[in-house]
Amino acid sequence: MPSPNDPRTNRLLAALPDAEWGRWQALLEPVDLPLGKVLHESGGALEHVYFPTSALVSLLYVLADGGTAEIAVVGLEGLVGVTLFMGGGSTPSRAVVQSAGQGFRLPAPALQEEFQRAGPAMHLLLRYTQALITQMAQTAVCNRHHSLDQQLCRWLLLSLDRLPGNELVMTQELIGNMLGVRREGVTEAAGRLQAAGLIRYARGRITVLDRPGLEARTCECYGVVKKEYDRLLPHAAPG
Template sequence: MSPKPQQNHLLAALSPEVQERLFPYLELVPLPLCAVLYESRRPMGHVYFPTDSIVSLQYLMENGASTAISVVGNEGLLGITLFLGGESTLSRSLVQSAGYAYRLPKPRVEDEFNRHGELLLLMLRYTQALITQVSQTAVCNRHHSIEQQLCRWLLLSMDRLSHNHLTMTQEFISNMLGVRREGVTQAASKLQHLGVISYSRGLIKVLDRPRLEALSCECYSVVRKETDLLLHYLPQRSVIMDIDAIPIITLRTHRE
């Protein structure tokens, strides 16, 4: 069954009147793992509203190295540059968790944005939440351990999943965090030893989310609190998890 536009919480928060204007122009597109939606300094023609996918915004260095500066999922949208007056972005947008998104052509975004109505307000509030995430990611990458960064990334990913599986290579995660792959493996092994996750043959299963939050640095809680404050339309979240709904994250090496 194809996802509905309302599976994106920002679109769902719009009034029926605004939805009637926008939804006919929404196009459902598949987002395969590692697909590039926006390339650095390339023209942007659409805004994307993820429904069950996660997109990582990555900054690329001249030597080819990269690090993730934020993640976008069903809480918001991808392409804030278009409604802030720009034509391109300095970051690359890479699909971190495969799924779908609805995209809206640039002219329709600008037309609705210029009405100075609901979409304008929601987009600006979302932009503020995204700025907080980018800022805390910069702090985290500079001052916190790989283990803390991995905890933060796991929590941010779980917050944005509409299903409970995430498949990617270990190298992909290390590139997002800007660390060596061996560091990711060591951090995952330590979390397993503490009973926070199980880790076997590339499969990570979260066993204790409250403990995972405790082991994460303050960066996750800062981002979550600011996001919940600004994006009042998001479903209320709880640290108490149903054992049957524990997110599972699959890591694959290039040998598999």
């Protein structure tokens, strides 16, 4: 299994051509990403872009009353901070580490300079952004039209795709905040998945026991998102 201390465990970094990787490598800084760390706040200026290698980051929309709902999840497949190169400068979402781990960060000016070169890195970042937008749109559709069981299966599968293992360290309260539902609903849904032998949940740790079973139980939304990421982004092994 690739090491979280290797920046090219992150699939976007692994996909960079040699010339771009040579420019970025010296500028990347390893960072610990503890549970609950806020990488950027709603409306704030971004000073870095983050490339997780073993952490999971939620992009959350924050309501006026303090309530939150997850609009996307980012892990080793991507980056946090697309507004740095999309021209907006800030974003209405908050980025919070939801599963602790490691990653790397790159200063904002370095990423903006690379994007302005209009080379391979720019095209890679734009394809990633298109995939991320698909995830956001499908999350909205799923939360409106599908059952909590299906939403939880989708969320677990998307999270697993972005982590190096098959275990999530996550409380039911935090899952509820991610999905925008009450903790009691998550408890019941997780209990049904556990009773079906699909997951094991104990002391804040969710271990997936039967991934094909989860895939069979989820809605079409997971497949739509996965297909778009697979279509747009390379799955190069770290080199």
